[in-house]
Amino acid sequence: MAIKIFHISDIHIGMKFQRYPDNLRANLIESRFGALRNAVVEADRLKCDVLAITGDIFETIKVAKRDVVKVTEILGAFSGDYIWILPGNHDYYDQQLQLWQTFSDTMPDNCVLLNESKVYSFEVQDIEVDVYASPCDSKHSKVNNLEWIKTTSLNKNRMNILLAHGSIKEISPDLNNEYFPMTLQELGSLGMDLSLIGHTHVPYPLIQETTTDRVYNAGTPEPDGLNYRFDGSGWYIELDQNKNIHAEKIRLGTYKFYDIVLKVNDQLSETELLKPFANENLEKLIVRIHLDGYLDQDHYENRYEVMSAMDEKFAYVEINEMALKPKFTQETIDKSFTKDSVPYALLMKLIDESDGETAHLAYEFMMEVMDND
Amino acid sequence: MIKKLDIVQFAGINNKTIEFGDGLNVIVGRNEAGKSSAMEALYASLFTNARIGNKKVEDKRFAEMAFPYENGDHAECAITFEAEGHEYKLHKLWHSSDSKTSLEKEGTKILDQSAIEEIMKTYLVYGEGTYSNVMFSKQEAFKALFEDIKSNTETVQTISQLMKNASMNLDGLSLEAYKGRLESEYKSLTSNWDMEKEKPMNNKSWQNPHKNRIGLILAHHYEAERSAYEAKFTEEREKELERVQAEIKAFSEEKTKLVSRLDAIASIEADVIKYQTLKSKLDQIENQNKELLEVNKKWPAMEADKSNADENIRKAQLRLVNVQEKLKAVKSYEKFMLEYKAYEKKRSLELEIDHKRAELDAFSKITNEEVSKLERLEKAIHSANVKLKSAELAGQLLKSNHPAVVTDVYGNSIKVPVGETWTTNAYMKLEIGEQVTLEIQSNQIDFTKVKEEFRRNTSVLEEELIELGASSVEDAKLKNAQARAIEIKLASIEKQVKDIPAFKDDVDFDEKKSEYDQMALPSIETLETSIIEIQNEIRGFEQNKAQCDFYLKQWQSKFSSHDDVAITLGENLSEKKRLTSELSELSKLPEEFSTVEEYLSEIRKTQRLRDDLIEKINRLEIAAERVLSELPERSSEEFYESYEDETQKMNQYIKKAQQLQTIMEKLEEILEQFKQDSYSSLERSFMRNLSMITQNRYDFIDLNERLDVAIGNKDKMLPTKLLSSGTLDSVALAFRLAIIDELGGDTQKLTVLDDCLVNMDEDRQKKAIDMIKNHAERHQVIFVTCHNWVAEMLGGNTIEM
Secondary structure (H helix, E strand, O other), rough: EHHHHHHEEEOOOOOOOOOOHHHHHHHHHHHHHHHHHHHHHHHOOOOOEEEEOOOOEEOOOOOOOOHHHHHHHHHHHOOOEEEEOOOOOOOOOOOHHHHHHHHHHHOOOOOEEEOOOEEEEEEEOOEEEEEEEOOOOOOOOOOOHHHHOOOOOOOOOOEEEEEEOOOOOOOOOOOOEOOOOOOOHHHHHHHOOEEEEOOOOOOEEEEEEEEEOOOOEEOOOOOOOOOOOOOEEEEEEEEOOOOOOOEEEEOOOOEEEEEEEEEEEOOHHHHHHHHHOOOOOOEEEEEEEEEEEEEHHHHHOOOHHHHHHHHOOOOEEEEEEEEEEEOOOOOHHHHHHOOHHHHHHHHHHHHHHHHHHHHHHHHHHHHHHHHHH | EEEEEEEEEOOEEEEEEEEOOOEEEEEOOOOOOOHHHHHHHHHHHHHHHOOOOOHHHHHHHHHHHHHOOOOOOEEEEEEEEEEOOOEEEEEEEEEEOEEEEEEEEOEEEOOHHHHHHHHHHHOOOOOOOHHHHHHHHHHHHHOOOHHHHOOOHHHHHHHHHHOOOOOOOOOOOOHHHHHHHHHHHHHHHHOEEEEOEEEEHHHHOOOOOOOOOHHHHHHHOOOOOOHHHHHHHHHHHHHHHHHHHHHHHHHHHHHHHHHHHHHHHHHHHHHHHHHHHHHHHHHHHHHHHEEEHHHHHHHHHHHHHHHHHHHHHHHHHHHHHHHHHHHHHHHHHHHHHHHHHHHHHHHHHHHHHHHHHHHHHHHOOOOOHHHHHHHHOOOHHHHHHHHHOEEEEEEEEEOOOEEEEEEEOOOOOOEEEEEEEEEEEOOOEEOOOEEEEEEEEEEOHHHHHHHHHHHHHHHHHHHHHHHHHOOHHHHHHHHHHHHHHHHHHHHHHHHHHHHOOOOOOOOOHHHHHHHHHOOOOHHHHHHHHHHHHHHHEEEHHHHHHHHHHHHHHHHHHHHHHHHHHHHHHHHHHHHEEEEEEEHOOOOOOOOOOOOOHHHHHHHHHHHHHHHHHHHHHHHHHHHHHHHHHOOOOOHHHHHHOOOOOHHHHHHHHHHHHHHHHHHHHHHHHHHHHHHHHHOOHHHHHHHHHHHHOOOOOOEEEEEEOOOOOEOOOOEEEEEEOOOOOOHHHHHHHHHHHHHHHHOHHHHHHHHEEOOOOOOOOHHHHHHHHHHHHHHHHOOEEEEEEEEEHHHHHHOOOEEEO
16 A cells, blocks of 8 residues: 655746747646646556646736646646645745635645645555655745654654745755745654655755655656756656665656756857757757857857757747857968958957957958958 | 940940949950950040031040041940949930930939039049040050059049058958947947946836847846846745735634633633622621621620729829829928928037137147247257358267267267268367376358357247247247147138038927837839839820720711621621522632623723724735735746856956947047058058059159159169050059059949050069959959950950850
């Protein structure tokens, strides 16, 4: 006999993705619902008893009502015993908030909103379970919400599961310690049979499958920005009556983000640009490439042609060429202008007194003006 | 650019159309094929007036050359060219009387000559001389270039101007266009952006932005600032909301506590108030009972105390009278005793008088006169004695078997041993043994007289003393003084007796004294103390009595009588029982309060606190609602992301603008540097061409304003007249192309070269071809040759004739 839990977190329904073009923006917004839907489908496929969501289902406490209803509708498809919903710091709980009123009004019957810091008791697969809920009641907090648990004695005959939301020091930077900071050691010291945490978008542990770990951070099921390089995923966790554990990371996301520095040397080609994305479905990739290095003159001049060819391949691509420089040499200048000419003298002066990049810019404009004549 | 030449009839050519392309056009054909005539037709189409007179030499020459041999009376051509983006077709019919000139501009024909001339000026910007001498080179006149241009004033002026003006080699780059492009790019980036201060011009923020001319930097700056503002705004709202919600939560918890406390204490308020009323009544009864019991107990005792006090007062007053009488008696005795003491003193003084009189009587009295007499005698004796002493005698027994006995005037003898000395006054009698007696008198005084006076007075004095019963003059003086003292004392006592008043004769003091002595009377002090004590005692009793009176009077007024006290007491006890039973049914004041007032005040206080909290919570809920309504739907994190994106883009553009700034600055520096160079652009261009075509054999030129040309290298310079024919052709070609290059203007210029390579050696030809091809990249070149290999080497648009 074992409890099967599907653990996800940080879906951030309601993100706006303003920096992206309209079509993609709509897709990205929709993909977050898609990820939740995928989680429900996967949880059912794996015959999970519980779907546990450890915070930040919503991006803000002001998320549109229709989005809340859409979420509860998606959750309604889950056929397991319980859905445990923990408010996170982005969608923290306050009884005045319309968000949670709407959620409570429309959530399915098997859904339990863990909005109080207390022990919630359940029976799953004839196993008695105590859920220690540590919801957030604000967006920021210098202290986590675990203190009350430290002064509560655990019933070791029951399955003790912690659901909490906050930054885990060893996993994610929380430079100002303002997101309910906690440590792995602190979580370990609580003596829980299983700790399900949300907030940090990177999943923890970083391995695919484990039978030893007791602390799980779900990560986000759908990547949400260029600073997130992982797949969207959730954890499938089995916990048997003897408290033996088995967990497996399940991929859920649609899109994937890449924000990479690509070193180039002399040449720039489509192949070169696509190299880092082998085995990826480019149509679902959102990519920012920071080109860094020197290109041969002709490659540099043709760079926009190569770069714009990328637009059609990816869902979205942005190429930053700030660190990309032409190999602009005296040889090129010698070829282009006579030695005693003004353009020659100017380009040489720029190379000597400024840099090749500036000289090349001057050169590009010279070529442009001369072509137009 | 010349596009087409239609020759209807010109020299030996009829109905021939030649199409020209951009860049290099090579007309190739054998000799006499009409190449030169075609070039003449081209030239004439552009420059030669259609009206051909028959007087002018040049008209005659033109007619001979252009009109077909031998009966031709006219020539006719049309040239199609492009100028300033428009296509024109200039049609000319040269004739002595029916000449025609028309110009078609995109299908519209113009006949007005002055209008045609105006349009032609836009294409043919230089004078005809410049075109004929520089741009149209004829084979036979190629090397005569230098002479030709010198003979044509207009050409000289044009070239001189080039030498003065254009002073730099732009190598095909239009400076104006380049500068314009850099500036427009810079402007498109930095418009309304202050690069130095790194902020918008006039400090116009995104909230009060520039409306027009927004450069890319400013646009992204505004976007970044707006995003930063939105992020901060959102973050502030988020935090404000959190704060308000936390306050609401805290107040709600506080309110819950207060409400539950109120529920606990306020529910028994009615009981507690009633309890307080009844309890106060009960306390009142108990207090009254306490008093009643006390009064009941004290009333009889008080009355007894009062009558005791009366009795004590009476007894004490009797004792007081008794003591007062005793005091009176003692005071009479005191008066008697004063008289008795005077009486006793008088009696003692009288006895002393008697005693002194008897003492005086028993005393041998020596009078003052007697004393004086004695003193006179003593003085005379003394005087005689002094005389005797003044005549002192000294002796020494020098040798004797016996001691000497010396006797003085006064009869005193001393024994003197041998060897010893002695002295006597005026007389000595010396006796040594029995045999020697010697008397010696002084002659210094009348010894006998003096001895007589001394003896007589001494004898009288002795007699007197014996008579007065005195042993010496001093003794006589003492006795005189003692008698005097007794007499004075006596007189004093007698005076004292006289001072004591007289007593009544009938009083027997001693008897009366003995009576009093037997009475043993106390002292006045004792009696007076007793009186004060008794008086105090009486006052004490009177106070006791007054106190009793006070209480009794009070009780009477309060309770009427002692019996009534007992009755009231009974009534109170039954009321107490009733109240106690009623109280036991009611909720008591909670223990934490010491008084009902405190309890009620706590309820009111708690209610007030609760109401305040409710109001506070309501206010905060409204505030939370307001903040929530202001909160954007995007999270602050998303706004911050936009801010970073926009800032990054802005920085990219700033970097580009800085690069453009550098380019423009360096360009100005370069231009300044070129302006200071001594060679003109034309000279440089000429040198460059010359050096190229002569393969660096000649790379210096000397060109003065009169257009005298010398070429050479660092070793020597040669004037053109000393050059070989082939070299001169090369120099002419280099110069010609240099002039065309430097003529200025942005449009490409026509260059017609009529087989100018024939005199050159093979190497020069190759270099010349390279130079021409290079020239053709910037200008339209029409090269005429009869050599196919030249045409092949040149490439370009080949036109066969």
